[in-house]
Amino acid sequence: MARFIALILIAGSTLLAACNTIAGAGEDISKGGQAIHNSAEEAK
Incomplete structure (x- = not known):
């Protein structure tokens, strides 16, 4: 039982x-997605 508690x-x-x-x-993935979104908006 002690091993189980230690494992938990x-x-x-x-x-x-x-x-x-x-x-x-x-956060990193979100920033990357935002950069892609901004690039797409600028390319319109």
């Missing part, structure tokens, strides 16, 4: 750290 705590910590990474990647 480790998995939870990993997921919290991954959220920050995913949020940063999402």
